[in-house]
Amino acid sequence: MLLVHHHLGFTNTSSLLQFSSSLKVHHHHQLRLAAKSSHDSLSSSASWRRAIPSDSHSETSEPVDERRWDSLGFNPVQTDYIYVMKTSEDGNFTNGGLRHYGNIEMIPSAAVLNYGQGIIEDLKAYKKQNGSIILFRPEENGLRMRIGAERMCMPAPTIKQFVEAVISTVLVNKRWVPPADKGCLHIRPLLLGNGPVLSVTPAPEFTLLIYVTPVGRYFEGGLKPINLVVEDVTHRATPGGVGNIKAIGNYAGILKAQAAAKANGFSDVLYLDSVHNRYLEEVSTANIFVVKDNTISTPVLEGTILPGITRKSIISIAHSQGLEVEERLVSVDELFDADEVFCSGNAVGVLPVGSITYKDKSYLNPALTSFLVRECRVDYGKSGFMVGNYRHFASQAANALKQVHDEQPSYSDDENAEMDWDNLGFNPIATDFMYLMKCYKDEKFVQGQLSHYGNIQLSPSAAVLNYGQGIFEGMKAHRKEDGSLLLFRPDQHAIRMKIGAERMCMPSPSIDQFVDAVKQTLLANKRWVPPPRKGSLYIRPMLIGSGSALGVAPAPEYMFFTYASPVGNYFKQGKAPLNLYVEEELIRAAPGGAGGVKSISNYGPVMKALVNAKRQGFSDVLYLDSINKKYLEELSAANIFILKGNVISTPPASGTILPGITRKSVIEIAQDLGYQVEERAISVDELREADEVFCTGTAVGVASVGSVTYQGRRIEFKVGANSACQELGSALVGIQTGLIEDEKDWVLKIS
Structure with missing residues (x-):
């Protein structure tokens, strides 16, 4: 097995980087990296050599200040290079390459920014005493x-492409791998939907982005036992959701519970299941283990828990120890009857839990130096499993956003752009200007400004890209006959x-700032x-959370921006009645989640x-509640609304359902027109007796539903003239268009 040399030299002419890797097939599965000069025989493929062209990426040989290693924390540090690979026209990833570390450009309508279409991974590289570098699984x-x-309707690189991209990124950032016993290099691969979308649909383009940063311990206490609080209101995941994958949207929804816990002196939060509110799930970024009488128990992987690679390795190690x-x-x-509790994860390693607080009860760990925790925290120089003890510090995060400060642009008063107005769809069209403003955490937004429409710049470690911290709104402007x-x-x-x-x-932003930006x-x-x-x-x-966040x-x-696009009908069939499909397995939201706000997640x-659903010819999906799989959401x-007689019913906006502005307006209009309106739980079985069904939203307006298919049965409803929907x-x-007098002060006239 070849080991990477202590120093890698890149020249501007003939030096080529070559890697040789192998996996030890036992429970440590360590991968070692190697480099040869161009004088050695080359075994890597041509495409691999293209990923690191010697004439465009030379390794920086200047060593990192040794004092830095003694105070490593878990914050992003700007290193030398990132790796970028994009999908080609056939939808497959191809021809990735390295580029100098820096902000990435992203179109404002990118799917990852608007709808949270992104997933992450985490792994670490360690340096041994002899200078060789190892990767863990x-x-x-x-x-x-x-x-x-x-699961997220995204293409992905092959496993070979993924591993080679990681190796490439580590080697060109080799000087940032801390010395043995000082820390490790954290590697963050991101798979992002970077293509433009306006409606809820998968992106047309995708990017694999990898950046690295040297890190120490995840928690401020280093290797000290952590103190957890059990959260029984906010939930991390639910059956039918995406809790078992590393979707970026899994993390933004738990930030509030985590912040509250830390404000009360706890290290992190331990979440319960969303159905029974009784069974353990995970810590914010780690799996949980409970030990009783030499038996280790951990929550079973049933779709709501991440199948941690460290978790899988611990189970293997425990079996090997009998x-x-x-x-x-x-x-x-x-x-409260356990002998020991500990957690595991790529970021946290393996850490004992010193105490857990749940309502009025507290658990104190009686076995903080048990055999198992000592064995799992083995020296990485021997096994490649974990890094040893090192200290923590708070480093400065990389600059998150480069905001372009144009001079205040002037804009055209031309009445109309050159567009085929008769054939507008619901796709993003690049217009002339966008509005931007930003602020720092715990501060207020200040006056923003218009900028020419174009890409925004974000750090690779921006919270919106890594953890889905973003929300959006959507509204429409109409032109009257008088202009x-x-x-x-x-x-x-x-x-x-x-x-x-x-x-x-x-x-x-304040309400006035928001409205002014829109105007x-x-x-x-x-x-x-x-x-x-x-x-x-x-x-x-x-x-969006534009600042850097590694943990x-x-x-x-934070950055607030607005952009605009001319649109027609949301659905491709125009104003024709919709045909919906009731989804019984996958869910949209759960109690304790973020379904009641317009989170991108x-x-x-x-x-x-x-x-x-669309592949089967349906217009859209109608989701059920996550607990009973029985009530409309x-x-x-x-x-969604249903009509029976003179009574219009709609599910209550009680935490899992978005309180739509159009929904709110339609309820008031219906009451003015003499309808009785009920906000209540609606069983899916009530569809069979409904006279009409329709849906509302800023994008869709008020759209009639012609049919709903549930458990193979198609149920049809009244549509067309003389319907309540019409x-x-x-x-x-x-x-909205000024054809009816606005007696409710709903419409803001701009010009």
Whole structure:
């Protein structure tokens, strides 16, 4: 087995980098990296050699200041290179390469920013005493990324491509691998939907991005036992969701519970299952183990728990030591009779739990130096399993966002852009201007400004890319016959963004700042507002965690921006009645989650169900509740209503359902027109007796549902003339477009 040389030299002419790797087939599975000069025989493929062209990437030989290693923490540090590989026209990944570390450019309508379509992986590289570098089970990370990508409707690199990309990234950043016993190099592969989308749909383009940073211990206490608090309100995952993969959206929803726990002196949060609120699931970024009478128990992998690679390795090590391991449901009550509790994960390693607080009970770990924890914390120089003891510090995060400060741009007063207004769809169109402003954590947003429409720049470690910390809004502007522009209830969208921001641990613009940003975006793109009855200008305000975050934590910096695009009908069939499919396995939201706010994390997980439904000819998916799989919730991007007689019913906005602005408006209009409106739990079986079904949303408007298919049975409903849907939709559109007098002060006239 070849070991990597202590120093790698790159020349500008003939030196080529070659790697030789092998896996030890036992429970440590370490991968060693090697390099040869161009004078040695080359065994790597041509495509591999292209990934690291010697004439464009020379290794920086200057050593890192040794004093830095003695105070490593778990914060992003800017290293030398990142690795980037994109999908080709056939949808497969090909021809990746290295580039100097720096901000990446991303289109404002990228799927990862708007709908959280992204997954991450984590692995580490260690330096041995002899200078060689080892990786821990990278092929397992490559396999897990492929499984996660399939769930999120994304292509993924092959396992070979993944491992080679990781090796390449480590070697060109070799000087950042800490010395033995000082820390390790944390490697973060990101798979991102970077292509533009406006509707909820998979991205047309994808990128694999890998960056690295030297790290110490994950928790501030180093190797000291951690103190956990059991969370029984917020839930991390639910059956039918994406808790068993490393989707970026799994993390943003737990930031509030985690921040509250740390404010009360706890190290982290231990989450319970969302169905019974009784069984252990995970810590924020780690699996949990309970020991009783030499038997180790850990929650079984049933779709809500991440199949940790460290977890898998610990189970193998325990078996090799003759210990019994059970993967099963573990009740929270078992904590208070346990001999020992510990957690495991790539970031945290293997750490003992010193105490757990649950309601009025506390568990104190009586076996903090047990045989198992000592054995699992073996020296990485022998096994490649974990790094040894080292100290913690708080390093400065890399600069998260480079905001372009253009001079205040001027914009055209041309009445109309050159567009085929009769054939508008619901796809992003690059308009003229966007609006941007930013602020730091615990501060307030200050005055923003217009900028020419274009890509934004983000650090590879931005919280929105790594942990899905982002929310958005959507509203429309219409043009009247006299040329004036009308916005519908922008203040309500501003209020909803503030509520969502509080849930996701983010600062938010004031209501006045939000409305002013929307108005400026509209006026600057005035020529893109379609003529009357030809469509509308869709305006998308976004609030993202733009600052760097390596560990699961709120971003240190935030960016608010708005962009706009002219749109027609949301669905391809235009105004024809929708045909819906009831999804019984995959779910959209769960109690204790973020389904009640417009978090980007709510949309990536529904793409698989949506794509499957559309392949079968359905318009969209109707989701059921996560607990009983019996009650209606909503569509992928719209609220649902049913009509029986003179009674209109809609599910209550009680935490798992988005409180739609259109929904709220339609309820009030319906009451004005004499309908009785009930907000209540609606059983899926009630569809069989309904007279009408329709859905509402900013994007879809008020759309009639022609049929719903449930358990193989197609149920049809009244549509067309004289329907309640048509009556309500006509009234709403009349107010939005100025054809009906606005007696409710819902419409804001701009010009």
